[in-house]
Amino acid sequence: MTSERLRFAIETGGLVLPDDGPLALIGAPADAPVDMLDTSRLTVIQTDAAAHDGWVARGLPTATAPEGRFAAAIVTLPRARDAAEARLALAARHANMVVIDGAKTDGVEAILKALRQRVTLDGQVSKAHGRCAWVRPGDALADWLRPTQAQNAHGDWVAPGIFSADAPDEASVALAAALSALKGDVADLGAGWGWLSRGILRHHGVKTLHLVETEKTALDCARLNVTDPRAVFHWADATAWTPPQPAGAHAPRKLDAVVMNPPFHTGRRADPALGRAFIEAAARVLAPHGQLWMVANRHLPYETALIALFRDVAEIGGDSRFKLLHAARVIRARR
Incomplete structure (x- = not known):
């Protein structure tokens, strides 16, 4: 589960989220625990209607696209490679720090390999058949952005x-x-x-x-x-x-x-x-x-x-x- 990797990274793996500024949670399923995060700073970005409604029911600010700047964006990788690259590039456009959370079956290994060719990872952990990594990509992912349609x-x-x-x-x-x-x-x-x-x-x-x-x-x-x-x-x-x-x-x-x-x-x-x-x-x-x-x-x-x-x-x-x-x-x- 996403929460297992993120929690493990925060508690034992060296992931230190910024103390100040808003946080974006991009693409996470509606049942993902967020008790390890400061929810007063959190905005959920979700384009799936069922998951979007689930986050709204939990009382968290929820949008379909990021707006403005975030101190950090926590990205759940989708299955499709082109969608994963586009999601990470969008996160990098809006956040100084990008946290990548994905299962091996969803291609996280390939994504991290591609990232290492562009930027230096600040850290990573393996947990629950996947990886959680964090990076400050700047504009290194700009060419991964794709048109919305x-x-x-x-x-x-x-x-x-x-x-x-x-x-x-x-x-x-x-x-x-x-x-x-x-x-x-x-x-x-x-x-x-x-x-x-x-x-x-x-x-x-x-x-x-x-x-x-x-x-x-x-x-x-x-x-x-x-x-x-x-x-x-x-x-x-x-x-x-x-x-x-x-x-x-x-x-x-x-x-x-x-x-x-x-x-x-x-x-x-x-x-x-x-x-x-x-x-x-x-x-x-x-x-x-x-x-x-x-x-x-x-x-x-x-x-x-x-x-x-x-x-x-x-x-x-x-x-x-x-x-x-x-x-x-x-x-x-x-x-």
């Missing part, structure tokens, strides 16, 4: 670290081709940078499409990629999202369809529970006549969750890598 080879707006940034995901392409006669109010849960949403909006019967995405950088790209006026954007945890209530309505809004290519990893670890949470969310927001269309990796056992929540479940396509699934007639719990 940039166009890929296909002309789509993407950002460092987001899923399938180089090209449309093949599973999403297959799912879009399998959709039939969508209409009414629809949601794309885990919309990413918006490629699948554009496919959904090719169906003229769609009245409104809700793009629900937890990662703000991806959703900001979707706003650029999806310009259809029927699109409504929601920065939210898709597993907890509820459709907005129509003005004057007395009952919760329910949707006619949900389309999704849900994530199936937590970090580098396959996590079927995440996909099941997406399926449960879809069942919760669908009307009795509503339909779910989804794609999943072939090996993930989502059929059990679908059968428990829908009366009609069928595989409608796919290949050796992924499967296309359709479900209808939500099973409502008896009162």
Whole structure:
């Protein structure tokens, strides 16, 4: 855990944070302990909606981007190398001291090797299958900064670290081709940078499409990629999202369809529970006549969750890598 490495570095490894000035905690999960830090000086920087909401609930100042100067920035490394470099460069732009905290499985060794070619590390410790290091980089990381959004080879707006940034995901392409006669109010849960949403909006019967995405950088790209006026954007945890209530309505809004290519990893670890949470969310927001269309990796056992929540479940396509699934007639719990 991040807290184990940071605590160990502070208590026994020689990390001495500045006595004065604000501190930034960048990218840390919402359950990370901060009792080893002076929380009166702390601002959390988090672009994931679920983690952002978690920090707000804990009563700490929380923002989506750093502003002004910090005495030190404590950076939790993301999995993607380009996102890790960009996050460290952003921290270096705003802070005199940068503390790097990462797991080996998230590439911390490679990042530290690259850092040593540019600057001298002030110190480092190994703990909990990872490393925590600290440095005063100055402007040595300036070339690691990347545009917040940039166009890929296909002309789509993407950002460092987001899923399938180089090209449309093949599973999403297959799912879009399998959709039939969508209409009414629809949601794309885990919309990413918006490629699948554009496919959904090719169906003229769609009245409104809700793009629900937890990662703000991806959703900001979707706003650029999806310009259809029927699109409504929601920065939210898709597993907890509820459709907005129509003005004057007395009952919760329910949707006619949900389309999704849900994530199936937590970090580098396959996590079927995440996909099941997406399926449960879809069942919760669908009307009795509503339909779910989804794609999943072939090996993930989502059929059990679908059968428990829908009366009609069928595989409608796919290949050796992924499967296309359709479900209808939500099973409502008896009162």
